[in-house]
Amino acid sequence: MIWDKATRFWTNIDVFKRDHKANILAVKALYNGHADEQQQKRAYFFIINYLCKIEEIGYFETDRDTSFALGRQAVGKILKGIATDSDYIKGTNL
Numbered sequence: 001m002i003w004d005k006a007t008r009f010w011t012n013i014d015v016f017k018r019d020h021k022a023n024i025l026a027v028k029a030l031y032n033g034h035a036d037e038q039q040q041k042r043a044y045f046f047i048i049n050y051l052c053k054i055e056e057i058g059y060f061e062t063d064r065d066t067s068f069a070l071g072r073q074a075v076g077k078i079l080k081g082i083a084t085d086s087d088y089i090k091g092t093n094l
Contacts, residue, residue: 023050044083052076 026042029035035043048054054076058069 048076048080052079054080 023042023046026035026039027046029039030043052072052075053069054073056069056073058066058073060066060069
């Protein structure tokens with residue numbers, strides 16, 4: 001389990017990994033602008049933790065794979081920073 005400062009919400013990441021259909025529906029609802037609070041949280045955690053894999057090691061055997069993984073993690077960390085850090089609102093970290 002992890003504690004996320006942005007939502008003050010305990011979540012078990014394994015639940016989000018197992019239920020891919022609900023994750024995809026949550027991301028679609030978020031994109032279309034009609035996601036409820038739970039769908040917004042599910043989409044956020046799915047994007048940050050599963051798609052961007054910010055908690056995993058980003059180094060692999062080839063430079064190409066390492067660059068791809070670190071780029072994906074960089075996007076996830078920026079999104080998480082925007083959600084949790086007030087300095088991003090001021091534009092100081094971009």
